[in-house]
Amino acid sequence: MLTLSNVEVKYAGVILVLRGVSLQVPEGKIVALLGSNGAGKTTTLKAISGLLRTELGEVTAGSIEFCGGRIDRVDPEQIARQGIIQVMEGRKVLKHLTVEENLRLGGYIRPAAEVRSDMEMVYAYFPRLREKRTAVTGYLSGGEQQMALIGRAMMARPRLMLLDEPSMGLAPLIVAEIYAIIQRLAAEEGATILLVEQNARAALRISDYAYVMENGRVVLDGPSAALAENEDIREFYLGMGKLGERKNFREVKTYKRRKRWL
């Protein structure tokens, strides 16, 4: 459905952030994109959704294709209308508007007649949003804001949802709740999701396939279940050494293995 091949992104013409990223998101699957801070995950999402361009960023090489058409030179609004909706990190709700107004804006590109029923669908997934319908979004708790964000994206009935760190700064219980809903969404609505996460454990659990990024490159990919068993992943991202062994950071072998990635 979505194919990135050798995408290179520069900011302001001088800073190279992505150094040739290739990945694929097949229809109806959840694909996770993992990596540490500054690896280029968010930039990848912004390159897809086109939001890069308002930040002086530019796709300088490679191509991004969505359902057979190139979208790397298209305006962000157009990309969203084609069905790619990004849920940005950092809980960017429209904080002075009420929850319902947020949702209504989410459905802005949809026919007005269907907005009502879509809103009911969102409320069915997030009963908590229905309770807070008339509350000003800026005063909601972090978890509720995240729900409002995902709900707002759902209102657009996206063919592909780009989720940027939905677990950021949330309590484990809330994270679990949100992930359960994402999984349900995928199962019941057949949604296609590209998920960016720091929380590798949670992301690997719900995704079908995963890519690992370092320094603007994809360094590893594979089915999520297989990656979760991968020795390097376990050690670097899940914080688990070999069973029963004490971690020793000076161990040369680990260092070399890690270095290979960068």
Next chain:
Amino acid sequence: MLVISGMMNGAIYGLVALGFVLVYKASAVLNFAQGYMLLFGAYLFWFFRVTVGLPLVLAMIAAVAAGFAGGALIERLTLRRLIGQPLISMVTVTIFLSLVLEGLVSMIWGTYPLQHVAAFPESTIRLGKMVLTTQSLIAFGLALLAAGALIVFFRFTRIGLAMRGVAEGHQIMQSMGISVRRILNVSWGLAGVAATVGGILLGSTLGFQLGMSHIGLLAIPAAFIGGLESPEGAILGGLLIGLIESIVSGYVGNAAGVPAAFVVLILTMLVRPYGFFGLERIERV
């Protein structure tokens, strides 16, 4: 008498303040060029009425339509390219814009006041001891009407809601497939309309002259005192500022009205930082 004339002037301040509110609500930009857009709108009306010789109503409609087109054109040529840039660069552009508009007006029409044109019958109505001009009554009514229409517009229409969204962040709106450009385009067009209506009213009371743009100076405190996001606040703020101005000028003299309005404004802001009807900014660390 001072009270009445203050209220009537205040209604015009309120109308101009509505123009500030419109742009601010849709883009979080304080449009420094609003006073000059008003000047330009007034001269457009004069052009259609005197130079082209259209009948009164047609001239008004033409001027308002041209005002919308002008506002939209301004957005198209300048602010569109700044989407996603820091807000302050947009504000600067409006400052420069006021230069261009002032220059255009004096280029086309010269710097001398133009021949007087009355937009409304210059009759007077007596209410007991008070004498009211029809013009000021119309201005008053129009201001209230415009504020009411805007309140409904922002609360219930799709595009009004989208304008409020755009003010919160361009990227967010783009990520939802809402064209920030189109929304901004419409809101600048509407600001052009508000400026033109204000210009016609003001021009037919004060005369068509370059000094008209100074009304922006009094409309700014009107918009702030009411709260920058609130149409009803703009009208009430306008009335309040009009009152203060006319009473203080009447009793103290020496054009003390304007500074007095600002003193009141600063004191008000200390008590209510977001004006009387403004949106409280939600901030989290």
Next chain:
Amino acid sequence: MSRIPFYPPSGVYSDSYRKDMRIVKTGKQRLMAIAGLVFLAALPFIPGLNAPYHLRLLIGIGIAVIVALGLNILTGYCGQLNVGQSAFMMVGAFTSGMLNAYWGWPFWASVIPGGLAAAGVGVIFGIPSVRLKGLYLALTTLGAQIILTWIALYGVTVTSAGFTVEPVRLGGIVFNTPQKFYYVALAFTLGMALAAKNLMRSRLGRAFIAIRDNDRAAEGMGIDIFKYKLLAFAICTFYAGIGGALLVHYMMWAQLESFTLQDSVWYVAMIIVGGLGSIEGTIFGVIFITVLKELVLVVGPMAQETLSFLPIGAASGMMLVFIGSVAILFGVLEPRGMAHRWSLIKSFYRLWPFGY
């Protein structure tokens, strides 16, 4: 380093914070700085450049740089918008001018009180910043402009009419021509710019930046934001006051018309065009705007004469359209200011030939 290489060093070799914050990092930079200073000092003696007109322009730029620097400290570093800078300049100008004209204080004794008086008034108008921010605060400074102008016009008889001020004297030299006053302006401009640059690298500057970026977070780190905001106001208006004092002693005449709202707006435009939060940017911006304004003054009347069929004021109107359009174009193409482009060019040069 014993020799001065033509190429910049291959990377950033700062191994401590102190080194990283140094203004002059390489020998080449030092060489260029010295060359620049020598050029500026020798300028009144270079034929072709030393016409009184050029020097007057440079003096104007120097004074505007001082005023705009203060504004950039408050707006660019501390994040508080001020659209009444020229009113504070007026306070300094009239204080220093009146001390000189009525009590006979020499320039050197009255310039500091001028700055302090401006700072005092500035702090009073800075008090609302406890609760206000952004555009709302800008409004109180707009109020300052209008209220202070009104007081000067109706409240004080001396200031409404204008009065003569003595020129600057040092020993036996009277700085009453552009050639001579140029050095006074140059010394003050360089001194104030260096002071600003150093101040903003200090603990104080870091506190300002923290307040600008997020005042609540700054408060959480133990920065007394009210104190620092008032301090920023004081520094900003102190610079304005010094600039005003210099202006009246240069013109030898103090008048209200030199300090209008329009001027305040120009100062804001200067720092935004140049680059918020950048000392070098301030200088770029001042030069850019001053030259544009000068174009209007020079070319406008000339155009009026040749195109006499147009209505009165059409030519100056045309120039306004021109200057406004240039500035808008500039703002659209370079919304983050000239300093941003400058740092991009610098990093391009440093990294060349490998773009990243």
